[in-house]
Amino acid sequence: MARRIVVIGGLAAGPSAASKAVRVNPDVEVLLFEQGENVSYAICEIPYFIAGEVKKEELIAYTPRTLKEKKGVNVRVWHHVEAINPTRRSVVVRDLKTGAKLEEHYDRLIIATGSCSRMLGVKGENARNVFHVKTLVHGLQIRDFIESAKPKKAVIIGGGYIGMEMAEALRGEELEVTMLHRHSLPMEGLERGTRERVREELEKHGVEFVANVHTEGFVVDKDQKVTHVVTTNGSYEADLVILSLGVTPNNEVARRAGIRVGASGGILTDQRQLTNIDNIYAAGDCCEVKNIVNNRQMYLPLATIGSRGGWVAGENAAGGKAIFAGAIRAIAVKVFGIEVAQVGISSEEARNSGFDVAAETISAWSRVAIMPGSTKVTIITIADKKTRRLLGANVYGEEGAVLRANTLAVGIQHRMTIDVMQQWDLVYSPPFAPLWDPILVAANATRKRL
Amino acid sequence: MARRIVVIGGLAAGPSAASKAVRVNPDVEVLLFEQGENVSYAICEIPYFIAGEVKKEELIAYTPRTLKEKKGVNVRVWHHVEAINPTRRSVVVRDLKTGAKLEEHYDRLIIATGSCSRMLGVKGENARNVFHVKTLVHGLQIRDFIESAKPKKAVIIGGGYIGMEMAEALRGEELEVTMLHRHSLPMEGLERGTRERVREELEKHGVEFVANVHTEGFVVDKDQKVTHVVTTNGSYEADLVILSLGVTPNNEVARRAGIRVGASGGILTDQRQLTNIDNIYAAGDCCEVKNIVNNRQMYLPLATIGSRGGWVAGENAAGGKAIFAGAIRAIAVKVFGIEVAQVGISSEEARNSGFDVAAETISAWSRVAIMPGSTKVTIITIADKKTRRLLGANVYGEEGAVLRANTLAVGIQHRMTIDVMQQWDLVYSPPFAPLWDPILVAANATRKRL
Numbered sequence: 024m025a026r027r028i029v030v031i032g033g034l035a036a037g038p039s040a041a042s043k044a045v046r047v048n049p050d051v052e053v054l055l056f057e058q059g060e061n062v063s064y065a066i067c068e069i070p071y072f073i074a075g076e077v078k079k080e081e082l083i084a085y086t087p088r089t090l091k092e093k094k095g096v097n098v099r100v101w102h103h104v105e106a107i108n109p110t111r112r113s114v115v116v117r118d119l120k121t122g123a124k125l126e127e128h129y130d131r132l133i134i135a136t137g138s139c140s141r142m143l144g145v146k147g148e149n150a151r152n153v154f155h156v157k158t159l160v161h162g163l164q165i166r167d168f169i170e171s172a173k174p175k176k177a178v179i180i181g182g183g184y185i186g187m188e189m190a191e192a193l194r195g196e197e198l199e200v201t202m203l204h205r206h207s208l209p210m211e212g213l214e215r216g217t218r219e220r221v222r223e224e225l226e227k228h229g230v231e232f233v234a235n236v237h238t239e240g241f242v243v244d245k246d247q248k249v250t251h252v253v254t255t256n257g258s259y260e261a262d263l264v265i266l267s268l269g270v271t272p273n274n275e276v277a278r279r280a281g282i283r284v285g286a287s288g289g290i291l292t293d294q295r296q297l298t299n300i301d302n303i304y305a306a307g308d309c310c311e312v313k314n315i316v317n318n319r320q321m322y323l324p325l326a327t328i329g330s331r332g333g334w335v336a337g338e339n340a341a342g343g344k345a346i347f348a349g350a351i352r353a354i355a356v357k358v359f360g361i362e363v364a365q366v367g368i369s370s371e372e373a374r375n376s377g378f379d380v381a382a383e384t385i386s387a388w389s390r391v392a393i394m395p396g397s398t399k400v401t402i403i404t405i406a407d408k409k410t411r412r413l414l415g416a417n418v419y420g421e422e423g424a425v426l427r428a429n430t431l432a433v434g435i436q437h438r439m440t441i442d443v444m445q446q447w448d449l450v451y452s453p454p455f456a457p458l459w460d461p462i463l464v465a466a467n468a469t470r471k472r473l
Numbered sequence: 474m475a476r477r478i479v480v481i482g483g484l485a486a487g488p489s490a491a492s493k494a495v496r497v498n499p500d501v502e503v504l505l506f507e508q509g510e511n512v513s514y515a516i517c518e519i520p521y522f523i524a525g526e527v528k529k530e531e532l533i534a535y536t537p538r539t540l541k542e543k544k545g546v547n548v549r550v551w552h553h554v555e556a557i558n559p560t561r562r563s564v565v566v567r568d569l570k571t572g573a574k575l576e577e578h579y580d581r582l583i584i585a586t587g588s589c590s591r592m593l594g595v596k597g598e599n600a601r602n603v604f605h606v607k608t609l610v611h612g613l614q615i616r617d618f619i620e621s622a623k624p625k626k627a628v629i630i631g632g633g634y635i636g637m638e639m640a641e642a643l644r645g646e647e648l649e650v651t652m653l654h655r656h657s658l659p660m661e662g663l664e665r666g667t668r669e670r671v672r673e674e675l676e677k678h679g680v681e682f683v684a685n686v687h688t689e690g691f692v693v694d695k696d697q698k699v700t701h702v703v704t705t706n707g708s709y710e711a712d713l714v715i716l717s718l719g720v721t722p723n724n725e726v727a728r729r730a731g732i733r734v735g736a737s738g739g740i741l742t743d744q745r746q747l748t749n750i751d752n753i754y755a756a757g758d759c760c761e762v763k764n765i766v767n768n769r770q771m772y773l774p775l776a777t778i779g780s781r782g783g784w785v786a787g788e789n790a791a792g793g794k795a796i797f798a799g800a801i802r803a804i805a806v807k808v809f810g811i812e813v814a815q816v817g818i819s820s821e822e823a824r825n826s827g828f829d830v831a832a833e834t835i836s837a838w839s840r841v842a843i844m845p846g847s848t849k850v851t852i853i854t855i856a857d858k859k860t861r862r863l864l865g866a867n868v869y870g871e872e873g874a875v876l877r878a879n880t881l882a883v884g885i886q887h888r889m890t891i892d893v894m895q896q897w898d899l900v901y902s903p904p905f906a907p908l909w910d911p912i913l914v915a916a917n918a919t920r921k922r923l
Contacts, residue, residue: 068841068903081843326908327901348896355902364900391518393531425905426876429897429912433883436898446798447879448886450814451777452805453518455875458776462879 026051028340029114029127030096031104031276032135033057034066035326036307038090039333040133040340045095048341053096054127056116058103061159062087067326069162070188073169074195082159107132107280109300131302131340134277134290135333138270138308138324143180147241150249153264156185165265169196174262177201178252180238181267182209187221187358189265190230194359201231201259203238203252210356213365214403216384217417221358228359233259270324272309285311287322294346296336304340306332313349316368316414316435317376323352352415353432355425364428367415367435370405379408381472387461389423391453400424402431402465404441411440411473416465423455427462441469476501478790479564479577480546481554481726482585483507484516485776486757488535489783490583490790492544498791503546504577506566508553511609512537517776519612520638523619524645532609557582557730559750581752581790584727584740585783588720588758588774593630597691600699603714606635615715619646624712627651628702630688631717632659637671637808639715640680644809651681651709653688653702660806663815664853666834667867671808678809683709720774722759735761737772744796746786754790756782763799766818766864766885767826773802802865803882805875814878817865817885820855829858831922837911839873841903850874852881852915854891861890861923866915873905877912891919 028051030041041053055062063085071077087098099116105124106115113126140155142148152174154165168174177193179186182204193200202209202225208218209225209232225232233256242251242258252259272289274282283291283299289311296304307329314321328350338345355364373380383404390397400420406413413435418428434444445466451458459467478501480491491503505512513535521527537548549566555574556565563576590605592598602624604615618624627643629636632654643650652659652675658668659675659682675682683706692701692708702709722739724732733741733749739761746754758774760782778800788795805814823830833854840847850870856863863885868878884894895916901908909917 065841065843067901068843071844071903076845077843325901327898330908351898353898353900355900355905357902357904362905364902366900391515393515393518393527394521395526423876425900425902426873426880429899429906429910430876430880430883432899433880433897437887437889439887447883448777448801448803449879449882450803450805450816450875451517451775452807452814452875453521454807455805455812456879458780460879 026130027128028053028131028133029129030055030133030135031114032137032307033062033098033100034137035063036329036333036336037133037135038063038085038094038096039330040135040304040306040337041096042094043334043337044341047338047343049095051341055096055098056102056104057098057100058119059158059160060100062090062098062100064159066158069156069159070185070192072162073165073189074192079163104276107276107303109280109303112302129302131304133336133340134282134298134303134305134309135307136273136276136309139273140266140270141268143238143266143268145238145240147243147249148266150241150243150247152248152262153241153266155266156189157270168263172262175199176260177263177265178203178259178261179265179267180252181269182206182232183211183267183269184354184356185267187356189267190225191228191357191359194228194230198263200229201233203233203236203254203259205235205237207234210363212369213363214370214382214417216401216403217363217419220361220401220419221363224358224361270308272322274309277305277309285320285322287311289322291320294348295339296332296347297339304336306336314352314368315349316351317372319376321352323350325354327353351432351436353429355428361419361421362424363419364425365415365417366428366432367413368405369415373405373407373414378414381406381408381469383465383469383472385461385465385468387459387464388457389420389461390455391457394453398422400427400461402427402461404465404469406441406469406473408473411442412438413441413444427460430462441466441473445470476580477578478503478581478583479579480505480583480585481564482587482757483512483548483550484587485513486779486783486786487583487585488513488540488544488546489780490585490754490756490787491546493784493787494791495545497788497793499545501791505546505548506552506554507548507550508569509608509610510550512540512548512550514609516608519606519609520635520642522612523615523639524642529613554726557726557753559730559753562752579752581754583786583790584732584748584753584755584759585757586723586726586759589723590716590720591718593688593716593718595688595690597693597699598716600691600693600697602698602712603691603716605716606639607720618713622712625649626710627713627715628653628709628711629715629717630702631719632656632682633661633717633719634804634806635717636715637806639717640675641678641807641809644678644680648713650679651683653683653686653704653709655685655687657684660813662819663813664820664832664867666851666853667813667869670811670851670869671813674808674811720758722772724759727755727759735770735772737761739772741770744798745789746782746797747789754786756786764802764818765799766801767822769826771802773800775804777803801882801886803879805878811869811871812874813867813869814875815865815867816878816882817863818855819865823855823857823864828864831856831858831919833915833919833922835911835915835918837909837914838907839870839911840905841907844903848872850877850911852877852911854915854919856891856919856923858923861892862888863891863894877910880912891916891923895920
């Protein structure tokens with residue numbers, strides 16, 4: 024039984040793990056190190072903070088003090104773990120305020136070091152008006168900059184989830200927005216039809232979407248501010264630049280200790296969240312997770328996965344026997360007026376995983392067609408011809424897309440066939456769902472492809 | 474192989490069956506008799522027609538002519554089937570316009586005679602300003618009456634689904650609405666918490682809900698109009714009376730032919746929709762259906778069940794081998810500002826079916842709590858302590874209740890345990906769903922009751 028559990032990382036999976044450990048075994052001592060100032064805040068809501076829809080205070084879930092008082096977790100902020108010494112079962116920690124270096128013993132260690140923003144690797148990306156959207160501090164900085172510098176032109180580099188949310192936030196603040204993307208369509212990983220619809224929605228709301236473009240550099244003025252983004256497709260004026268290039272697992276301290284990582288760089292764990300080294304667990308955005316649709320490892324830095332992994336790591340570090348079997352991928356984003364969701368694997372992943380793919384696209388009414396407010400929901404299904412299983416789906420539309428994706432997610436997670444799904448008994452109610460819900464329309468159409 | 478298929482009833486299951494028969498076997502001749510003027514119209518949308526939200530033309534799915542042209546079904550309206558003669562394989566049909574009586578041969582017969590409105594059995598219920606909400610004609614009559622007579626006070630007798638929809642429709646037309654109900658709370662069959670919330674919503678929107686009251690009669694003036702509804706709780710003024718007392722299966726012609734019916738009076742069929750008599754199928758609101766949660770027969774006159782049953786009856790009558798395994802019950806209604814859904818069986822049904830019931834109620838945010846527009850969704854779960862299966866659920870709230878009920882419906886239909894459901898990988902996206910979707914909050918809380 025563990026006496027002392029050390030947790031590295033205080034944002035999401037770390038506090039989940041730490042709290043769970045105390046909850047399942049009040050006898051353990053849990054010590055959490057966080058290199059920044061804040062712990063446990065709402066990171067996915069930061070674009071909505073920038074948009075002015077939520078307040079700063081609302082973002083903070085726990086402070087170091089409330090994490091101690093309410094959850095029994097000892098927290099040290101401004102402490103950076105520099106090294107793990109598995110043979111001595113200790114970590115080397117730098118107190119960033121004093122510079123002091125200390126060694127702390129652990130019986131069990133939980134690594135929850137999260138992720139790092141991808142960089143462009145070009146000069147000027149550290150200029151004063153270039154921002155990532157990764158931490159609470161970034162959120163505050165961007166909000167301050169908008170209020171004080173009153174920028175007019177924003178360039179968003181990267182057309183993924185954060186790019187979408189930032190485009191909407193900045194358009195809401197009346198900025199001109201140009202989005203530079205290295206692919207022909209935004210939102211890589213989604214199906215072509217979905218991505219085309221997203222581009223259309225961006226353009227409909229005044230975002231200039233520039234496809235197939237690479238950023239080569241920045242023109243920086245003497246105030247250390249970018250004035251132009253220089254690309255393979257010419258130069259774009261900018262008062263504000265957002266870098267939303269995705270993230271990579273923060274695996275440095277783990278790798279140096281000999282902990283194995285996967286192809287993405289994410290730490291590999293078993294279903295107990297145990298790494299290849301005894302007594303060392305990992306959870307959250309620093310890890311890979313098993314995709315239970317194709318049984319392959321994937322890197323999917325999501326709060327849901329981090330929390331579940333954190334719980335399991337915390338419970339097991341405290342002496343329990345919890346299991347996290349993996350994830351299917353269930354993600355969604357609001358792109359101005361539409362909901363966009365993806366569940367399961369993409370057609371490309373399905374092909375790469377050796378499935379014999381049948382894909383189908385349907386558009387059907389969200390409510391009874393003749394009811395006021397009814398709009399079309401589009402469902403793209405990805406099925407396997409051999410087993411007739413649903414492997415993945417994209418769902419988008421003005422309403423009722425995300426929650427329908429969740430219903431499909433259950434079918435995917437439980438390896439149901441399209442035939443079984445076609446027999447689902449779902450609600451028909453004129454203001455909410457038609458006689459044949461779009462899900463059933465999709466199942467019916469997909470069957471004909473199998 | 475059937476040569477001639479006769480269908481009795483032209484509203485929902487009848488046309489479904491007839492169309493399907495032609496589709497699977499173009500060689501059959503299909504002849505459909507309908508005693509009224511109209512076939513195949515949107516019946517569930519009639520309250521919304523009365524509310525002025527949809528137009529009359531929009532309600533008509535097929536006319537007798539288009540059913541012939543597009544689906545290959547021969548239709549005779551104003552034809553009432555008076556008798557079935559199984560030994561002669563014929564039906565006796567009355568042409569209601571000429572009064573002529575004819576005998577028509579069938580190779581296969583499909584009974585889709587639907588349901589009848591329940592009556593009060595008191596004098597005055599046939600007065601000119603007393604209406605059921607069962608047919609297109611009723612809808613037109615009510616709309617006409619509102620427009621021409623400009624009633625001020627409406628009394629709705631019956632607090633079920635149609636009562637809810639009519640209360641909203643009539644309040645929208647600025648009528649004072651009193652709802653008389655024989656139970657203490659509206660919406661029998663739902664859980665107590667749901668029913669209390671529904672009553673609250675009715676009252677919030679100015680509907681006077683009178684509980685535990687029985688209608689004893691009507692005061693009818695010399696114009697043959699009701700002026701007062703006389704009840705066990707005094708007398709209520711009325712310019713317009715709606716009777717929404719539910720429906721019973723229209724089994725008369727079937728029973729007289731020796732076709733077996735269940736406790737509710739609904740025709741009993743097997744999974745092929747075959748009755749106890751050779752070559753005679755039945756489908757729709759005249760039938761019972763198997764509840765696949767508790768494996769008991771139930772009477773549940775829903776369009777979804779009628780259509781599925783119709784398809785199966787049509788396919789099999791035309792020589793196919795289709796199966797309709799049964800339904801779980803998936804229903805929803807809009808009650809002014811809230812969505813109310815029920816999936817699976819109620820706690821009472823569960824107890825009566827011998828389950829060891831654990832019930833739990835949770836309220837959780839529909840979106841991330843701090844996002845604008847987030848409201849609470851309430852989920853009431855009904856689980857079996859022994860098998861840990863979810864048996865049923867009520868879901869209600871201002872948004873995201875019905876589609877979440879559909880996700881739970883899949884869990885119920887596939888006999889999943891609460892433990893399995895707690896591991897569902899669902900979407901987290903601030904504008905649409907919190908980190909832990911209300912479904913997962915409900916699963917988590919329910920586990921603690923098991």
